[in-house]
Amino acid sequence: MTGPASLLQPLFKRGSLRRRLLLTASLVLFVFLGLMGLVLDQAFQRSTSQGISERLLVHIYGLLAVTEESGGELFLPEALQEPELNHAGSGLAALVLDDMGQELWRSPSAVDLILENSAPIYEGLEVGASRFGVVSPYRSDPVFFKSYRVIWQLGDDQQTSFTYVILQSMNPFQSEIRGFRNNLWTWLTGVAVALLLVQWFVMSWGLSPLQNLADELQAIEDGKTMALSENYPQELEGVTRNLNLLLLHEREQREKYRTTLGDLAHSLKTPLAILKGSTASLTSGAAQEDINAVQETVEEQVSRMDEIVAYQLEQAVLNAGVTIRKSIEISPLVDKLVNAMGKVWQAREPVFEIDVSDAHFFGDERDFMELLGNLVDNACKYGNGRVVIQAANDEITRSLKLVIEDDGPGIDENHRSQVLQRGARLDSRESGQGIGLAVVGEIVRRYGGEIEVTDALSGGTRMTISLPG
Numbered sequence: 001m002t003g004p005a006s007l008l009q010p011l012f013k014r015g016s017l018r019r020r021l022l023l024t025a026s027l028v029l030f031v032f033l034g035l036m037g038l039v040l041d042q043a044f045q046r047s048t049s050q051g052i053s054e055r056l057l058v059h060i061y062g063l064l065a066v067t068e069e070s071g072g073e074l075f076l077p078e079a080l081q082e083p084e085l086n087h088a089g090s091g092l093a094a095l096v097l098d099d100m101g102q103e104l105w106r107s108p109s110a111v112d113l114i115l116e117n118s119a120p121i122y123e124g125l126e127v128g129a130s131r132f133g134v135v136s137p138y139r140s141d142p143v144f145f146k147s148y149r150v151i152w153q154l155g156d157d158q159q160t161s162f163t164y165v166i167l168q169s170m171n172p173f174q175s176e177i178r179g180f181r182n183n184l185w186t187w188l189t190g191v192a193v194a195l196l197l198v199q200w201f202v203m204s205w206g207l208s209p210l211q212n213l214a215d216e217l218q219a220i221e222d223g224k225t226m227a228l229s230e231n232y233p234q235e236l237e238g239v240t241r242n243l244n245l246l247l248l249h250e251r252e253q254r255e256k257y258r259t260t261l262g263d264l265a266h267s268l269k270t271p272l273a274i275l276k277g278s279t280a281s282l283t284s285g286a287a288q289e290d291i292n293a294v295q296e297t298v299e300e301q302v303s304r305m306d307e308i309v310a311y312q313l314e315q316a317v318l319n320a321g322v323t324i325r326k327s328i329e330i331s332p333l334v335d336k337l338v339n340a341m342g343k344v345w346q347a348r349e350p351v352f353e354i355d356v357s358d359a360h361f362f363g364d365e366r367d368f369m370e371l372l373g374n375l376v377d378n379a380c381k382y383g384n385g386r387v388v389i390q391a392a393n394d395e396i397t398r399s400l401k402l403v404i405e406d407d408g409p410g411i412d413e414n415h416r417s418q419v420l421q422r423g424a425r426l427d428s429r430e431s432g433q434g435i436g437l438a439v440v441g442e443i444v445r446r447y448g449g450e451i452e453v454t455d456a457l458s459g460g461t462r463m464t465i466s467l468p469g
Contacts, residue, residue: 017210018203025199033188044180048173053132054439056146056166058370060130063094063164064150065340072154074162076105085109091169097122099161113167114138122163125149128345134170144168151346209233213240220247325362330391333365337372338389345380352387359391361400362469363447371443372402375463378437379406383460398469405456405463416453440465
């Protein structure tokens with residue numbers, strides 16, 4: 001049977017030692033970089049999908065905030081706060097389904113949307129839980145969906161469950177993935193080429209003692225020297241020492257062993273000639289400018305690779321720093337969010353104690369809503385019904401201090417650093433993916449702020465966010 005090893009054997013037999021080492025190292029390098037590229041690609045896709053899921057959930061919270069009940073029916077405004085939901089073909093659409101999956105409302109952007117099978121969106125979805133996935137509308141490309149089921153009090157004693165659905169086109173996601181892959185494989189290819197050049201230089205330098213040995217043996221054969229020098233690596237000391245002893249013995253027994261020495265020289269000539277021919281390119285060596293250029297190229301590309309993945313990937317997602325900061329009044333945003341959370345967690349009857357006075361947030365409104373939404377959602381989820389929201393600006397620096405407290409069991413001091421890590425969940429009994437507080441931490445870091453987890457006076461958790469003005 002012919003295998004890869006048997007196919008490479010002629011190359012290894014007839015090729016030089018340097019070629020053999022370079023080929024082996026190259027195979028290992030390409031396999032490693034290929035696997036690393038696949039891992040980074042998968043990680044970036046997961047990170048991007050999680051980011052889309054979180055953004056769609058924020059849109060759902062926005063719909064919940066503007067939903068009103070009148071006469072036993074739900075009403076949503078004709079013009080929605082999110083501009084993309086008001087225009088057909090924007091790539092973002094919203095639906096509201098009843099407990100049987102029948103459509104009750106759709107956004108203006110969903111005018112041409114036809115769902116032949118909405119079962120994957122709402123079937124088996126528990127109240128207060130969300131679902132993220134992909135669905136294929138009729139005569140349309142697949143789209144992302146995020147569904148969220150809530151219970152609504154209609155009338156005096158009628159409770160009905162509804163499923164809020166946000167759908168988003170996959171085109172931006174696919175474009176982002178393609179762009180990431182192009183950049184990733186371009187950089188990995190560049191790094192591979194640079195590392196191959198470095199390997200070639202290292203192997204040329206590492207095998208140079210063999211070339212020196214061949215040159216000295218040639219000099220002995222030409223009668224220009226009588227013995228090999230001792231300036232050889234440890235691995236060749238035995239060879240050079242024995243050869244020198246042999247040459248010394250030959251000089252003492254020149255006449256007696258002339259024929260034997262001729263035979264020995266002939267037997268050494270063939271393998272040494274092959275070795276000399278295979279390492280002939282090492283005589284010139286490499287210019288220092290080329291060496292420095294290779295080193296600079298490797299350092300530059302390793303540094304760039306270390307950057308895009310943090311993700312990114314890293315997508316990422318990062319986050320660039322905030323360049324434009326607009327003053328935003330917090331009070332209406334808090335009221336809107338509290339209204340939405342009260343509906344989401346209606347079964348727990350949360351009580352919100354709000355003291356935000358004239359506080360302002362300097363940045364993007366969506367960032368603040370995502371930050372506060374995750375904090376309040378966690379407080380409602382893990383607390384016993386009481387949620388405190390406080391915010392105030394420093395009179396001089398305008399920096400914002402935001403405090404969220406709950407009356408739940410609190411977080412053990414040894415575990416507080418873990419709650420901000422993506423995927424970390426200290427209580428597996430509640431639904432979720434352990435992403436919310438990680439998103440909070442990313443937003444705070446992006447704004448150059450700080451986050452502190454301490455104990456509340458009620459025994460629950462106190463989250464303190466400090467953001468510069």
